[in-house]
Amino acid sequence: MSADAATIRQALRDNxxxxxxPARNARAERLLAEAEQSGDAALLVEALVHQxxxxxxxxxxxxxxxxxxxxxxLWDERPDDFDAFMTHHLFxxxxxxxxxxxxxxxxxxxxxxxxxxxxxxxxxxxxxxxxAVRQGELEIARHLGDLDRAGRAYTAWQAADRDRMANCHxxxxxxxxxxxxxxxxxxxxxxxxTPVLEGEHVCAHEPHAVLAASLxxxxxxxxxxxxxxxxxxxxxxVRPMESMRYSVALHVEFCALTGNEPRALEILADRPAYFTxxxxxxxxxxxxxxxxxxxxxxxxxxxxxxxxxxxxGTDWTAASLAVEARAGALALAARFDARNGNGYVxxxxxxxxxxxxxxxxxxxxxxxxxxxAPPASAVAATEAEPARDLxxxxxxxxxxxxxxxxxxxxxxxxxxxxxxxxxxxxxxxxRDRANVEDHxxxxxxxxxxxxxxxxxxxxxxxxxxxxxxxAVAADARGAFLRSTQDGAADEAAAEIGxxxxxxxxxxxxxxxxxxxxxxxxxxxxxxLQQRMFRAADEESGDAAVAALEQAAxxxxxxxxxxxxxxxxxxxxxxxLGFLADVAAYRGDGPGAMDLYARAAAGxxxxxxxxxxxxxxxxxxxIAAQLGDHETAERAARAALEHGAxxxxxxxxxxxxxxxxxxxxxxxxxxxxxxxxxxAAHWADEAGESATVGVHARHQLGGRLLQLGxxxxxxxxLEAVLPDVSxxxxxxxxxxxxxxxxxxxxxxxxxPRAAAEHWLxxxxxxxxxxxxxxxxxxAQLAGQALYRAELNPEAERxxxxxxxxxxxxxxxxxxxxxxxxxxWIAVREGLPGLVTARAFMAEAERECEGAQxxxxxxxxYRQTAELLAHACEGEPGEAADDPARLAYEExxxxxxxxxxxxxxxxxGHLDQRTAADLMAAWLEADLGRADxxxxxTAEVLAAYEGVPAGTDETADAxxxxxxxxRGYVAGAxxx
Numbered sequence: 001m002s003a004d005a006a007t008i009r010q011a012l013r014d015n016x017x018x019x020x021x022p023a024r025n026a027r028a029e030r031l032l033a034e035a036e037q038s039g040d041a042a043l044l045v046e047a048l049v050h051q052x053x054x055x056x057x058x059x060x061x062x063x064x065x066x067x068x069x070x071x072x073x074l075w076d077e078r079p080d081d082f083d084a085f086m087t088h089h090l091f092x093x094x095x096x097x098x099x100x101x102x103x104x105x106x107x108x109x110x111x112x113x114x115x116x117x118x119x120x121x122x123x124x125x126x127x128x129x130x131x132a133v134r135q136g137e138l139e140i141a142r143h144l145g146d147l148d149r150a151g152r153a154y155t156a157w158q159a160a161d162r163d164r165m166a167n168c169h170x171x172x173x174x175x176x177x178x179x180x181x182x183x184x185x186x187x188x189x190x191x192x193x194t195p196v197l198e199g200e201h202v203c204a205h206e207p208h209a210v211l212a213a214s215l216x217x218x219x220x221x222x223x224x225x226x227x228x229x230x231x232x233x234x235x236x237x238v239r240p241m242e243s244m245r246y247s248v249a250l251h252v253e254f255c256a257l258t259g260n261e262p263r264a265l266e267i268l269a270d271r272p273a274y275f276t277x278x279x280x281x282x283x284x285x286x287x288x289x290x291x292x293x294x295x296x297x298x299x300x301x302x303x304x305x306x307x308x309x310x311x312x313g314t315d316w317t318a319a320s321l322a323v324e325a326r327a328g329a330l331a332l333a334a335r336f337d338a339r340n341g342n343g344y345v346x347x348x349x350x351x352x353x354x355x356x357x358x359x360x361x362x363x364x365x366x367x368x369x370x371x372x373a374p375p376a377s378a379v380a381a382t383e384a385e386p387a388r389d390l391x392x393x394x395x396x397x398x399x400x401x402x403x404x405x406x407x408x409x410x411x412x413x414x415x416x417x418x419x420x421x422x423x424x425x426x427x428x429x430x431r432d433r434a435n436v437e438d439h440x441x442x443x444x445x446x447x448x449x450x451x452x453x454x455x456x457x458x459x460x461x462x463x464x465x466x467x468x469x470x471a472v473a474a475d476a477r478g479a480f481l482r483s484t485q486d487g488a489a490d491e492a493a494a495e496i497g498x499x500x501x502x503x504x505x506x507x508x509x510x511x512x513x514x515x516x517x518x519x520x521x522x523x524x525x526x527x528l529q530q531r532m533f534r535a536a537d538e539e540s541g542d543a544a545v546a547a548l549e550q551a552a553x554x555x556x557x558x559x560x561x562x563x564x565x566x567x568x569x570x571x572x573x574x575x576l577g578f579l580a581d582v583a584a585y586r587g588d589g590p591g592a593m594d595l596y597a598r599a600a601a602g603x604x605x606x607x608x609x610x611x612x613x614x615x616x617x618x619x620x621x622i623a624a625q626l627g628d629h630e631t632a633e634r635a636a637r638a639a640l641e642h643g644a645x646x647x648x649x650x651x652x653x654x655x656x657x658x659x660x661x662x663x664x665x666x667x668x669x670x671x672x673x674x675x676x677x678x679a680a681h682w683a684d685e686a687g688e689s690a691t692v693g694v695h696a697r698h699q700l701g702g703r704l705l706q707l708g709x710x711x712x713x714x715x716x717l718e719a720v721l722p723d724v725s726x727x728x729x730x731x732x733x734x735x736x737x738x739x740x741x742x743x744x745x746x747x748x749x750x751p752r753a754a755a756e757h758w759l760x761x762x763x764x765x766x767x768x769x770x771x772x773x774x775x776x777x778a779q780l781a782g783q784a785l786y787r788a789e790l791n792p793e794a795e796r797x798x799x800x801x802x803x804x805x806x807x808x809x810x811x812x813x814x815x816x817x818x819x820x821x822x823w824i825a826v827r828e829g830l831p832g833l834v835t836a837r838a839f840m841a842e843a844e845r846e847c848e849g850a851q852x853x854x855x856x857x858x859x860y861r862q863t864a865e866l867l868a869h870a871c872e873g874e875p876g877e878a879a880d881d882p883a884r885l886a887y888e889e890x891x892x893x894x895x896x897x898x899x900x901x902x903x904x905x906x907g908h909l910d911q912r913t914a915a916d917l918m919a920a921w922l923e924a925d926l927g928r929a930d931x932x933x934x935x936t937a938e939v940l941a942a943y944e945g946v947p948a949g950t951d952e953t954a955d956a957x958x959x960x961x962x963x964x965r966g967y968v969a970g971a972x973x974x
Contacts, residue, residue, distance in 0.1 A: 004034075004038055005038050005040045005043050008031055008034050008035055008038065008043060008047070009043065009046065011027075011031055012028075012031055012046060012047060012050045015027045015028060015031065015050070015054070016050065016053065016054075019240065019242075020054075020057050020058050020241055020242040020243050021058060021059070021242045022058070022059070022060065024054050024058070025051075025054050025055060025058055025060055025063070028047075028050055028051045028054045028055075029051065031047055031050070032044075032047040032048065032050075032051050032067075034047075035047035041074075041078065041081040042081050042082075042083065042086075044074070044081075045071070045074060045081050045082055045086050046086065048067050048070060048071045048074070049071065049086060049089045049090070049093070051064075051067050052064050052067055052068055052071070052093050052096070055067070056093075056096050056100070056243070057204075057205075057241075057242075057243040058242055058243050058279070059242050059243065059245070059273070059274075059277035059279045059280065060277075060279040061100050061103070061243075061279045061280045062104055062278070062279045062280070063279065064096065064097060064100065065097060065100075065101070065107075068093060068097045071090060071093075072090070075087075075090055088164065091122070091123070091126060091128065091165055092165065094119045094122065094123075095119070095132050095135075095136060095165075095167070097115065098112070098115050098116055098119050098136045099136055099139050099140075100280075101115060102139060102140055102143045102282065103280050103281060103282030103283065104280075104281060104282075105281055105332070105335035105336045105338075105339045106335075106339075107339075108339065109144075109339055109340055109341070112140060113140070116133075116136055116137060116140060119132075119133055119136065120133045123165065128163055128164075128165045129160050129161045129162065129163040129165065129166065130156070130160050131157060131160035131161060131162055131163065131165070131166045132165045132166055132167065134153050134154075134156040134157035134160055135153075135157045135167065135172070135175060137149075137153040137156075137157075138150050138153040138154050138157055138175070138179065139175075141153055142179070142182065143336075143340070143345070144340050144342065144344060145342060145344030145345075145347075145348075147183075150179070154179055158176075168201070168203045168206075169195070169201035170196045170201040170202050170203045170206035170207070170210075171203060171205075171206060173192055173193060173195055173196050173201060173210070174193065174196060174206060174209055174210050174213065176192045177189040177190070177191075177192035177193040177210065177213065177214075178213060180192060181213070181217055186217035186220050186221050187221060189213075189214075189217050190214060190217055190218065190221065193210045193213070193214055196210045197210060197211065197214065197230075205241070205243075205244070207234070207237075208234060208237040208238050208241070208244060208247060209238075209244070209246075209247050211230045211231075211233055211234030211237065211247075212230075212234050212235075212238065212244075212246075212247035212248075212250040212251055213247075213250060214227070214230050215227050215230055215231060215234075215250055215251070215253075215254040216250075216253070216254065216257070216358070218230065219254075219257070219258070219358045219359065220358065224258075224359060224362050227254065227258075227362070228362055228363075228364055228365075229709065229712050231251060231254055231255075231364065232364065232365070232366070232711070232712045232715040232716065233711035233712055233715065234247070234251065235248070235251045235267065235715070236711065236714060236715045236718070237711075238251070239270060242271075245271075245274050245277070245280065245283040245284070245286075245287055246282075246283040246286055246287070248267060248271065248274065248287070249283070249286045249287040249289075249290045250290075251264075251267055252264045252267050252268065252287075252290045252291065252294060253290040253293060253294075253352075253355075255267065255294070256290065256293050256294040256297050256357075257293075257355060257356070257357045257358045257359070258357065258358060258359045258361065258362035259357065259359060259360050259361030259362060260361075260362065260364055260368065261294060261297060261298055261301070261303075261371065262368035262371055263364060263366070263368040264294045265294070265308055265309060265368075266368055268291065268294075268308070268309045268310075269309040272309060272310075272311070272312055274287055275287070275288075275291075275310060275311040275312075276311055276312070281332055281335070281336075282336075284328075284332065285328075285329050285332035285333060285336070285345075285349065286329075286352075288325045288326075288328040288329040288332070289325070289326075289329040289349050289352045289353055290352070291310075291321065291325040292321075292322055292325035292326040292329060292353055293352065293353060293355055295308065295318045295319070295321045295322030295325060296322050296326075296353075297357070298318035298322075298371075299318050299319050299322055301371075303318050303371055304317060304318050304319035304322075305317050305318070305319065306318045306371060308321055310324070310325075311324075326353060329349050329353070330346065330349060330350075333345045333346040333348075333349040333350075334346060361681075363677050363678065363680060363681030363684075365676070365677045365680050365681075365697060365700045365716050366680075366697065366715065366716055366719040366720070367680075367684065367689040367690075367693060367697065367719060367720070367723065368684075390415070390418055390419065390427060393411070393414055393415045393418055394415060394428075394432060396411050397411035397412045397414070397415050397435065398435075401435070404570060404608055404611075405610070406610050406611075406646045408439065409439045409442060409443045412435055412436050412438075412439035412440075413439065413440070413443065415428075415432070415435075415436060416436045416440065429465065430461045430462075430464040430465040431461070431462070431465035431467065433461050434457075434458045434459075434461030434462045434464075434465060434467075434470070434474075435458075437454045437455075437457045437458040437461060438454070438455070438458035438462075438470075438474055438477075440454050441454035441455045441458065441477070441478070441481070442477070448481065448482075448484075448485055451481055452478055452481055452482060455474050455475070455477055455478030455481065456475075456478060458474040459471045459472070459474040459475045459478070462474055468506055468511050468512065469503070469506050469507070469511055469512030469513055469516035469517065470516055472499055472502050472503045472506065472512065472516070472520060473503070473512075473516045473519045473520055473523075475499055476496060476499045476500075476503070476519065476520040476523035476524070477519075477523060479492045479495045479496045479499065479523060479527065480492065480496075480523045480526045480527055480530075482495070483526070483527040483530040483531075484530060489527065489530045489531045489534055490531070492527045492530075493524075493527050493528065493531060496520075496523060496524045496527050497524075499520055499523075499524075500520055500521060500524050503516065503517045503520035503521070504517060513567075514559070514562050514564075514567055514568050515567045515568055515571070517558070518555060518558055518559045518562075518568045518571040519571065521551070521554060521555045521558055521559075521571070522555055522571050522574050522575065524551050525548060525551040525552050525554075525555055525574070525575065525578050528544065528547050528548040528551050529548050529578060529581065531544045531547070531548075532544040532545050532547075532548050532581075532585070545582055545585055545586070548578055548581070548582060549578075549579065549582045551578070552575040552576075552578035552579050552582070553575075553579075555571055555572070555574070555575035555578075556572060556575045556576075559571045559572050559575070560572060566606045566607070566608075569602050569603055569605075569606035569608055569611075570603065570606075570608065570611050572599075572602055573598075573599035573600070573602045573603050573611065573612075573615060574599070576595050576596075576598050576599035576602070576615075577595070577596065577599045577614075577615055577618075579595050580592040580593075580595035580596045580599065580615075580618070583595060584622070589622050589625065589626050590626065592618075592622055593619050593622040593623055593626065593628070593631065596615045596616070596618045596619035596622070597615070597616075597619045597631075597635070599612075599615040600612040600615040600616045600619065600635075600638070603615070604642070609641075609642035610642060610643060610645070610646045612638070612639075612642050613639045613642050613643035613646070613647060613651070614639075616635045616636070616638045616639035616642065617635070617636070617639045617651065617654065617655055617658075619631070619632075619635040620632045620633075620635035620636040620639060620655065620658050621654075621658060623635060624658055624661060624662055629662045629665055629666050632658060632662045633659060633662050633663070636655050636658045636659045636662070637659070639655050640652070640655050640656070640659075643655075648686065649682045649683075649685040649686035650682075650683075650686040650688060650692075652678075652679075652682040652686075653679050653682040653683045653686055653688060653692050653693070653696065654679075654692065656675045656676070656678040656679035656682060656696070657675070657676070657679040657692065657695060657696055657699065659671075659672075659675040660672045660673075660675035660676035660679055660696070660699045660700075660703070661699065663675060664699065664702070664703055664706075669703045669706040669707050670703075670707060672699070672703045673700055673703035673704055673707060676696050676697070676699040676700035676703055677696075677700055679692075679693075679695075679696035679699070679700075680693055680696040680697050680700055683696050689723075690723055691728075694720060694723045694724055694728075694729060695729070695733075697716055697719065697720040697723075698717075698720055698724065698733060698736070698737055700716050701713045701716040701717035701720060701737070701740055701741070701744075702736070702740050704716060705717075705740050705743055705744050710743075710744045710747035710748050711744075711748060713740065713741075713744040714741065714744040714745055714748060717737060717740055717741040717744060718741065720737065721737055721738070721741060724737050726764070731764050731765075731768075734761075734764060735761045735764050735765055735773065735777075738757045738758065738760055738761035738764075739757075739758065739761050739777065739780075741754075741757045742754040742755070742757040742758040742761070742780060742781075742784070745757065746780075746783075746784055746787075751783075751784035751785070751787040751788040752784070752785070752788040752790065754780075754781075754784040755780075755781045755784035755785045755788065755790075755793070755797070758777050758778075758780045758781040758784065759777070759778075759781045759797065761777045762774055762777035762778045762781060762800075765777060771804055771807065771808060772808060774804055775801050775804035775805050775808060775810070775813070776801075778797050778798075778800045778801035778804060779797075779798070779801035779805075779813070779816075779817065781797040782794050782797035782798035782800075782801055782817070782820065783820075785797055786798075786820060786823075786824060789827075791824050791827055791828065794820075794824055795821060795824050795825075798817045798820055798821050798824070799817075799821065801813075801817050802814050802817035802818060802821070805817060811846050811847075811849075811850040811852060811855075812852060812855055814846060815843045815846050815847055815852070815855050815859065818839045818840070818842050818843040818846070819839070819840065819843050819858075819859060819862050821839045822835075822836040822837070822839035822840045822843075822862075822863075822866060823836070823862075823866065825839065826866055826869065826870045833870050836866060836870070837863075837866075840859060840862070840863045840866065843859045844856060844859050844860075844863075847859055853900055853903055853904045854900075854901070854904045854908055854911075856900055857896075857897050857900030857901040857903075857904060857908070857911065857912075857915070858897070858911065860893045860894070860896045860897035860900060860915075861893070861894065861897035861911070861914070861915050861918065863890075863893045864890040864891070864892075864893035864894040864897060864915075864918060864919075864922075865890070865918065867886050867887075867889055867890035867893065868886065868887060868890040868922065870886070871883045871886040871887065871890075874925065875887045875925055875926055875927075877927075884926065887922055887925060887926055888926070890922055891919055891922040891923065891926070894915050894916075894918045894919035894922060895915075895919055897911075897912075897915035897918075898912050898915040898916050898919065901915060909942060910953045910957075912942070913939045913942050913943075913957050914957075916935050916938055916939050916942075917935070917936070917939055917957065917960055917961070917964070919935055920932045920933075920935035920936050920939070920964055921964060923935060924964060924967060924968050924971065927971075929968045929971070929972060932964065932968055933965065933968060936961045936964055936965060939957055939961055940957075940958065940961055942957075943957060943958065
């Protein structure tokens, strides 16, 4: 083999490992040209096979037919140029070519059937089973809509024997499930896919494709949470793979049908080339169809003018891309139907285009950029509401006001809108107009100056209506409003005094109700609370707190003795809330929590649960801070229940987040993940994705990881990581996010990426006063780099960790780093053995100095293993044979390990017997059968009292003894 040929073969292997795409395809084409010029026939075959492989797993599948025809011609003319491996590849690729033709509308149906027949003929001649042939026929029949033929092919496929030409188990199960789903049998499809989804059968593109295929069947069978998990796990897998456009289309469709339109737009933006890659018209048709579904949905929601990603060269809106994508999908379907001689493909595309959302919204736990609110002109016109009777609106507004219901404000707003629209303001009494103005001032729709004027107008109208008590209460509310403005708290405090005196005088003479008079007292307390907030950092802070406390107690002194306390329950609870604020200011957390709980209890007893929510939420927050998880959980759940119809989205976010933290602290990770997911959802709804939503998604990622759902955790943590900053969230949260993400990626078999995150976290922790986290992160990074076989990088990480462990006085951890550094050194071959032995010797000294007998024993054992591992070849007979000397030295260390483990106590029996068995194998390799057998007898004696089947380690040791004895017997016979 020439050097050039060797270089080309290595380049082919390197290119095979590269990412899918045009660049890899171009390199394959260049390497094919070089193989042709080499004159090496076998190399030409390898280059053609490689080209077929990269074309198949790319957006240029239409290029694979010419090289395959050439390869087949070479086989017919010079089969000796194909070794067994290349022969296998040739027949294996027949399946790819046959099935890929279906997705090319320019290839006549007769040609497809001809190639299918050619495949069947050649498989039969080569002695292969017809299993792969029948699966190919199924794919053709499905495409044509010939379900009778497809059913026969499916049955024949399943009946045929599996052989080396059959697709892998994972791909076969994918196809079996897809057939069931096509027939409307979602449960059967999901059952067929289960072994792939659970990792029993996997391959380079599975479970990637099955995860995508399962999304809609899961939704249709009511398993929305599982569908969410499959989307998070699956899209992360297909995202970097150019050839997975069809699977990506399924993820776009899933998002479009579950209220996750922004997420779907982000997916479209990930690969703009998917709109124009023409090498696989079948997957392009599907991609355009789901794009049209998404754009139709956006237009329907009033976002037709929204800028969206689309084919390069044009600025697309949802409305314009909807037209373009629909036309493109239907045009491709028409080409397939013309080729096939029926309308089946077009029917399938039109059915997909007509699909409606399966869920209004399925929270995913990852942030997508929110859609801008559609302009009023873009919102579809709705039927005009039927005219509502003014008397009915007024009656409803007074009823809700009397019930102290939070919807009273909306009811009075409806009155105002009705009278303003109909020009019936004159039909309202002075009292009616006063209520309209009063509630308009309170609903937050007016700027401060406008709200103050509305309160003054309400007070005047209440006076005009003869309700002096409500007039003074409206003036008090206006004074409180002014106290919230910068620099106006003192002025409002001066203003409220005369109003309190007037309200109490009116109450004494029967001119003000209990609720009106207590309301004025509460307004005074609110104003003093504003003064407390402003004076908190000043010398007058304590005086302001004392003033608030006195005002709150005056409210209680007035309201608590009153008969019919239900009318003033909100006043009593608000006063208790003020006292709780005072307790919190003074550092009395338990006292504040109890007072908030009393405030909430009084409101629920008065059947005003919607007002209890704020106090329950405050109690939950303080309880969580105090570590009283039971109280925090109870209060947060009560707040969510009582606020079901009135809580703001932001309020829901914080309550769900409290629950997520509390449940996580008590080990209920599944419930904690659910609450964190809900918190993330409501943060998005509240427009707080970039603030409190970050905390929610951070929590969600951590809980998913603790549940063993590493792929979902990785998707969530990768999405939230760009939003976590030291400035906004603290270095601790940044480090924890990176740490968790490293854990997830390590679990998923991505050690290099895991190490990058751990090293980044370690660099942040480098500046912390306590260095344990820094050391741990450096060690984790070293482990990951070691797994990735990045030896120099792993050595540097372990050296860093070792220095830190030494500074922290953690000798066992230091010893572990030294031993791994020895193994890294020995990977470099014999030159590194000297360094490796030095590391092991240093580990011994550290163990001896700290009197760590078990660690010393394990160091001996690993030294023995290292010496034997580093040895080239088997021991020879000569006394000075290097391998023999290495094995003898290793035997000595194994013996020392056994003695040290024995000295460490009974708890190290399993480690001792492992060292004994290592010594026995070394004895056997050195030709000392009797010594090896004596050691095996000692191992069996150690477990003599342990019945078989009751201890896995004992059973494993006995099994290894039998293997060793068989090895000794075989050596003796030889």
